[in-house]
Amino acid sequence: MLEARRIAKRFGPVVALADVSVEFHDREVHAVLGENGAGKSTLMNILYGLIRPDAGQVVLDGRALRLRRPMDAHAAGIAMVHQHFMLVEDFTVAENLMLGHLDVGWWLPRSAVRRRAREAARRFALDVDPDRRVEELSVGQRQRVEILKALLREAHTFILDEPTGVLSPDDAQQLFESLRRLRNRGARILFISHKLNEVMAIADRVTVLRRGRRIITESADRATPESLAQQMVGRPLGEFVRPPAPSSGDAVLELRNVSSARGHVALRDVSLVVRSGEIVGIAGVDGNGQTELARMVLGLDRPEAGDVRLFDPDGGRIEPAPRAVAHIADDRRREALVLNMSLAENAVLKHHTDATFSRRGWLNRRAIASHAAQLVREFDIRPASPFVAAASLSGGNQQRLVIGRELAAGRGLVLAVNPTRGLDVASTDFVHRRLSERAANGCGVLLISADLDEILRLVDRIYVIHSGRLTESRRAGDPARPTHDTAEIARLMAGLPPDCGGRT
Amino acid sequence: MNDVTVPELVASTLHRGVQAAVPLALAANGELIAERAGLLNIGIEGVMLIGALGGVASAWWTGSAVAGLIGAALAGALAALLFALWTVAWRRDQVVTGLAINLLAFGLTGVAVQRLDRFAESHGSTFVAPPLPMPAGIDPLATLTLLVVAVTHVAIFCTRPGLTLRAVGENPEAADTAGIRVALVRFIAAAVGGALVGLAGGALSVGMTHRFQEFMTGGRGFLALALVIFGRWSPIGVAIAACFFGLLDALQVTLQPTLGDAVHLLYPALVALPYVLTLVALAGVTGRARAPAALATPYDPR
Numbered sequence: 001m002l003e004a005r006r007i008a009k010r011f012g013p014v015v016a017l018a019d020v021s022v023e024f025h026d027r028e029v030h031a032v033l034g035e036n037g038a039g040k041s042t043l044m045n046i047l048y049g050l051i052r053p054d055a056g057q058v059v060l061d062g063r064a065l066r067l068r069r070p071m072d073a074h075a076a077g078i079a080m081v082h083q084h085f086m087l088v089e090d091f092t093v094a095e096n097l098m099l100g101h102l103d104v105g106w107w108l109p110r111s112a113v114r115r116r117a118r119e120a121a122r123r124f125a126l127d128v129d130p131d132r133r134v135e136e137l138s139v140g141q142r143q144r145v146e147i148l149k150a151l152l153r154e155a156h157t158f159i160l161d162e163p164t165g166v167l168s169p170d171d172a173q174q175l176f177e178s179l180r181r182l183r184n185r186g187a188r189i190l191f192i193s194h195k196l197n198e199v200m201a202i203a204d205r206v207t208v209l210r211r212g213r214r215i216i217t218e219s220a221d222r223a224t225p226e227s228l229a230q231q232m233v234g235r236p237l238g239e240f241v242r243p244p245a246p247s248s249g250d251a252v253l254e255l256r257n258v259s260s261a262r263g264h265v266a267l268r269d270v271s272l273v274v275r276s277g278e279i280v281g282i283a284g285v286d287g288n289g290q291t292e293l294a295r296m297v298l299g300l301d302r303p304e305a306g307d308v309r310l311f312d313p314d315g316g317r318i319e320p321a322p323r324a325v326a327h328i329a330d331d332r333r334r335e336a337l338v339l340n341m342s343l344a345e346n347a348v349l350k351h352h353t354d355a356t357f358s359r360r361g362w363l364n365r366r367a368i369a370s371h372a373a374q375l376v377r378e379f380d381i382r383p384a385s386p387f388v389a390a391a392s393l394s395g396g397n398q399q400r401l402v403i404g405r406e407l408a409a410g411r412g413l414v415l416a417v418n419p420t421r422g423l424d425v426a427s428t429d430f431v432h433r434r435l436s437e438r439a440a441n442g443c444g445v446l447l448i449s450a451d452l453d454e455i456l457r458l459v460d461r462i463y464v465i466h467s468g469r470l471t472e473s474r475r476a477g478d479p480a481r482p483t484h485d486t487a488e489i490a491r492l493m494a495g496l497p498p499d500c501g502g503r504t
Numbered sequence: 505m506n507d508v509t510v511p512e513l514v515a516s517t518l519h520r521g522v523q524a525a526v527p528l529a530l531a532a533n534g535e536l537i538a539e540r541a542g543l544l545n546i547g548i549e550g551v552m553l554i555g556a557l558g559g560v561a562s563a564w565w566t567g568s569a570v571a572g573l574i575g576a577a578l579a580g581a582l583a584a585l586l587f588a589l590w591t592v593a594w595r596r597d598q599v600v601t602g603l604a605i606n607l608l609a610f611g612l613t614g615v616a617v618q619r620l621d622r623f624a625e626s627h628g629s630t631f632v633a634p635p636l637p638m639p640a641g642i643d644p645l646a647t648l649t650l651l652v653v654a655v656t657h658v659a660i661f662c663t664r665p666g667l668t669l670r671a672v673g674e675n676p677e678a679a680d681t682a683g684i685r686v687a688l689v690r691f692i693a694a695a696v697g698g699a700l701v702g703l704a705g706g707a708l709s710v711g712m713t714h715r716f717q718e719f720m721t722g723g724r725g726f727l728a729l730a731l732v733i734f735g736r737w738s739p740i741g742v743a744i745a746a747c748f749f750g751l752l753d754a755l756q757v758t759l760q761p762t763l764g765d766a767v768h769l770l771y772p773a774l775v776a777l778p779y780v781l782t783l784v785a786l787a788g789v790t791g792r793a794r795a796p797a798a799l800a801t802p803y804d805p806r
Contacts, residue, residue, distance in 0.1 A: 071683040086678040088671050090797065098664070099671050100682025106663050149682075 001025055002047070002078075002157055002188060007056035009042055016042040017053070018212045024157070029179060029189045031203035031220070033196075035232055035424040036396050038209040040192050044159050047190070048080045049073040079150030080159040085142050089135040093117065093128055093145050097152050113152070120151045125178045140171030147178060158182065159190045164198055168285070176202050194232070194424050196225040208232055233426055240429050241457045242279070242436045244475075249276035250315055252412045252444035253297065258306035263292035267468045270296075270306070274413065274444040276313075279435065281459035282448040282470070284493055289468035290448050291330070294417050297446065298322045313412050313442075323350055326406040326443075330417040332395075336402040339391035343381070344372035346390045347405050375404035380430075396427035403434055414438050414445040420454060432458060452493075456484060464492035517751070517758045523712065525750025526649045527552075527704040531728035532735065532742045533656050534700030538584070539732055540660060541693035542673040544800040545587050546602030548701055549725030550609025555580035555702025556709035557613045560716040561620060563633030572633045572710040573645075573703060580702015581695045583609065588694035592687050595802040614718045633710045645711045649743075652700065657739040669693055673796035676803035686803050701725070723779070730782045737796065752778045 002024040009017040017039045024030050034040040045051040047058055049067035058065045065076050073079070087096050094113050117130045126144040134142060143163060150158055160179075164172045179189055179202060193199050199206055200220060207217040208231040215231045253274040260267045267289050274280045284290060295301045296308055299320030310320045318324050329335035337346050348357045348368050357368050372386035379400040381393070390398060399419070407414070416435060420428040435458060439445050448465075449455050455462060462484055463470045473489050475482035491497070531552055538545050545551070558579025563572025583605065590601040617631070624631040636644055660666040671679040672689045680686050708724070709716050727749065735742030756774040 069683075070681055074683060080681070082681070086675070086681040088674045088678050090674045090794070091667075091671070095667060096678075098667060099679065100668075100684055106665070108662060108664055108667060 001061060003057075003059040004043060004047065005057045005059055007043065007046060007053045007058075009039075009046065009051065009053050015212045017046075019056075020209070020212070020214045021056075022207050022214060022217060024188055024190060025205075026188050027183055027186050028204040029183050029191055029202050031191045031193055031199040031206045032209065033194060033199060033206060033228060033232055034209035035194065035426055036394050037211075038232070039212040040209050041161065042212075043209070044080070044161060044190065044192060047073070047157075048078060048159055074153055074155070077154060077156035078159065079153055079155035079157065081143065081146040081150065081161065081163060083161045083163075085146055087134045087142060087145060090133065092131055092133050093137075093148075094130040096134060096145060097130070097149055116152055117148055120148055124151070124181045125174060126151075138171070140167055140174065143167070143171070143175065144178070147182075156186070157188045157190065159192075161192050162194075163191070164193070164195065172198070196228050199228065200225060210234055229425060232424075240432045240436075242432070242439075242459075244460050245277060245439065246460055247275045247278035249278070249442070249444075250311065251309075252276050252311050253446060254307075254309040254311075255296070256307040256309070258296060258303040258308060260292065260296065260301060260304045262301050262304075263289075263295065265289040265292055265468045267292050267296065267303075270468070270470050272463055272470055272472075274446050276412065276442045276444050277439055278460040279439045279445040279447055279458050281455035281462045282446065282465050283452050283455050283462055283489055284448075284450065284465035286450050288465050290417065290450075290465060292468070293465065294327075294330070294415060294448060296320075297413075297415055298325055298327060310413065323409075324411060324413075326409060326411040326414040326438075328399075328403055328406055328414070328416040328419045330421075332398050332402050337390045337398060340389060342387050343376070343390055343393070343401060344368050344386035346401060347372040347375050347386070349405065351405075351409055371408075375401065375408060379404040396423050396430075399423060399427060399431065403431060407434065407438060412443055414443050415448070416445065417448045418450060419447070420449075420451070428454075452486070452489065456486065462489060464489055466492060466495045513758060517754045520754035520757060521747070521751035522643070522646050523750070524753040525747045526645050526711070527707045527724055528728055528731060528749060529649050529653060529704075529743045529746035530707060531701045531704035531725060532731040532746055533652060533739055534580070534697040534702075534704065535728055536697070536732050536735075536737060536739060536742055537656065537660075537669070537700065538693050538697035539737065539799055540669050540673045540796055541690045542676060542796055542798040542801060542803070543588070543591065543690055543694055543697075544598050544602070545584065545605075545694070545697070546599060546726075546729060547583070547587055547605030547609070548602075548729055549721055549723070550606040551580050551583040551587075551698055551701045552705040552708075552721045552725040552728075553609045553613050553719070554583045555705030556720055557616060557705075557716050558702065559706030559710040560631065560633045560714075563710050564620075564624065564629075564631055567634060569634050569636040569710055573636075573706045576706025576710060577699040577703040580705060581699040584694045584698020584701065585691065587698070588691045591802065592690045592694070595804060598800045598802070610719065613716070617716050617718065620716075632715045635714060636711055645707050649707075653739050653743040660739065670796070673798055676798050676801075677805075680803070680805055686805070690803075701728075704728070727779065727782065730786060733795070734782070734785060736794075749778045749782070752781065 004020060004022045007017050007020045020043060032040045042051060046053050049070045049072045052068065058067055060076055067073055094110060094117065097113050097117055098108055114130045121127050126148055128141045128144045134145065163175060167175060183189055191203060203220040205217060206220050206223055206228065208215040208228060210232060251273050255270050255272045258267055258270045265288060296303060297320060308320050310318050310324055312318050333339060348371060352358055352363065357364055369386050375381065376384045376386065381397050381400045393401065420431050435445055447455065447459060462473045464473055471492050473484060473492060475484055531548060535545060535548050555576040559572045559576030562575025563569050587601055587605055590596045591598045621631045660669065668684055668689055672684065672686050676686045705721060708720060731742055731745045734745040756777055759774065
């Protein structure tokens with residue numbers, strides 16, 4: 001049994017963990033649930049020797065461990081599969097597996113490692129070719145390499161930090177299969193997540209953390225997604241569902257037969273309309289032309305054929321340009337923020353040349369600070385200091401900053417690309433409410449998301465994108481409350497033709 | 505050109521080419537080792553210069569050219585450790601630190617050699633290195649260089665320390681979580697690489713001119729920097745590139761007398777030829793070569 005005993009940790013004034021005790025049994029998958037900032041990563045990092053606790057002990061089979069570095073954890077059979085994989089991309093799988101086994105001689109034991117990798121792969125459904133280079137592997141395969149690394153180090157405790165966040169549904173299923181097999185052979189698996197459905201599917205027991213405290217540890221059979229969500233957030237939380245608001249307003253964005261072979265995926269004859277007051281969703285598996293479509297709407301790429309039209313509230317045509325659209329970018333850390341600049345500087349980044357914020361090339365510091373302070377208040381960004389670096393904000397707070405900045409500029413079109421990826425329940429809810437509010441205030445919202453649930457909850461109309469082609473999926477059924485046909489959307493996402501036989 | 509036969513001309517050109525290639529190959533291999541660990545030491549010219557001076561100084565002091573070469577390597581290693589102290593221990597910018605080392609080395613070696621000249625004179629001696637022994641007519645430096653290239657190549661690609669080195673240069677974070685001490689590996693790589701760069705300087709001074717002159721490296725360090733890219737971060741590739749440029753350099757010397765009066769016009773162009781070709785080749789080659797992913801990036805484990 002691995003025990004965290006009365007662990008406490010502060011970072012400056014912030015209490016990350018306060019007197020947390022958890023027991024992790026052998027032969028179990030133990031999920032640790034919590035919102036961003038609840039302390040689950042801190043706890044895992046303590047168990048892995050990356051962070052030293054201020055108080056408390058880590059006890060393995062009755063023996064207190066001294067965990068000062070990850071090496072100490074390895075020696076105790078504790079391994080971690082990081083969210084951002086710790087692999088050398090330029091190396092083969094086998095080379096990655098050999099790295100850091102300092103106990104063997106000078107020459108690289110290539111054939112032995114290959115053999116052991118194949119053996120472990122077969123036993124635990126972790127198939128991956130040891131001679132492939134990591135950069136050629138898919139995300140799911142890379143994760144398998146990480147698990148293999150831990151196995152070859154003879155780990156007994158596996159810590160997985162949000163392992164499914166980046167996986168396709170199929171890869172996630174395969175991961176679960178591997179984890180079950182590992183557990184059945186006696187391994188102890190610590191599974192960090194905030195996806196409730198997954199936790200219910202794989203975990204034997206669940207621990208919920210909130211604001212650095214342990215709220216509950218219980219058997220997964222006894223928990224329900226609703227009860228867990230409530231314990232995570234601290235209050236009952238109905239999932240936000242936006243009532244459909246079909247719009248007959250003016251178009252704010254119109255694409256007519258747009259084609260372009262630029263980018264990784266060619267857009268082919270794409271037509272779409274977004275009217276003021278509505279949210280239009282684009283569903284699809286990542287990498288089917290979403291990036292290319294977004295660039296087109298932002299005016300970053302010009303169509304080779306067809307037409308992209310953007311309209312201001314008076315119906316006049318405006319040139320598509322990044323500054324003409326409120327853009328909630330896919331990768332906020334790279335596309336939306338300059339992480340080394342302050343919150344205040346980021347808050348005006350796209351609009352710093354506006355007369356409010358600068359004159360004749362000189363920045364108006366006071367106006368910028370007061371604008372930032374207003375965003376901080378309105379969008380509940382923490383820490384509430386305009387001068388902290390954007391890099392030091394949590395993911396949820398970074399996204400609040402981006403949304404605050406983009407929505408404050410008052411553009412007619414909002415383009416949101418995977419706006420809740422990596423966010424916890426409360427931040428996701430916040431983002432959904434803001435987007436919905438914008439639509440109610442007369443904006444047109446184009447929501448491109450790989451999360452079909454998100455789309456179904458928010459949008460009025462759905463297009464599915466596959467291999468650069470758009471297909472509209474219309475509501476059907478009861479005319480009073482028409483619903484989307486999710487089976488049809490799934491077929492379109494997979495590139496299959498819509499079910500023609502079903503409707504006549 | 506009257507009494508020299510063509511085979512003789514070819515032989516002398518080849519000989520001169522090898523001589524020119526030796527310091528280039530040594531320096532480029534030293535830089536390569538550092539770069540494989542993620543350290544871009546553009547102070548290589550300065551390190552080489554320090555090695556050249558350290559080499560002559562120790563050869564003069566001990567009266568042995570071999571001791572001179574060892575001294576050159578030690579001086580280079582120390583200069584490179586200075587670089588590592590700034591960039592690894594204190595995480596300062598590698599380009600700025602490299603520039604500083606160059607300027608420091610240009611100035612310091614100039615001042616030092618004047619003092620050493622006077623010091624040697626006051627002892628009734630001259631500040632020069634004795635010639636290297638040539639057992640059985642084998643060029644010891646060329647042989648050493650071949651050995652260094654072969655050992656480096658095998659070590660980097662076939663041994664555990666090589667894998668560790670490459671991992672640190674590609675993804676220090678992954679190396680760290682695998683239990684590798686990134687800073688230590690970088691210090692060692694800097695020292696070993698610096699020793700080779702210093703040895704390259706020693707090959708110029710102790711091995712060829714037997715004395716130290718200000719700026720005697722004449723841009724060979726910077727050329728070596730380009731050769732690492734040229735040879736795609738592989739020791740054998742780098743050695744081939746060094747031979748190519750060594751030969752080019754020798755050819756330029758051989759061709760000079762045949763040009764007659766045009767020499768005044770063409771001499772500068774000929775001297776520039778290796779560098780111009782470097783530029784041309786780099787423009788075409790770098791697009792396909794891949795540098796270590798963490799090159800010139802400090803690692804801060806927090």
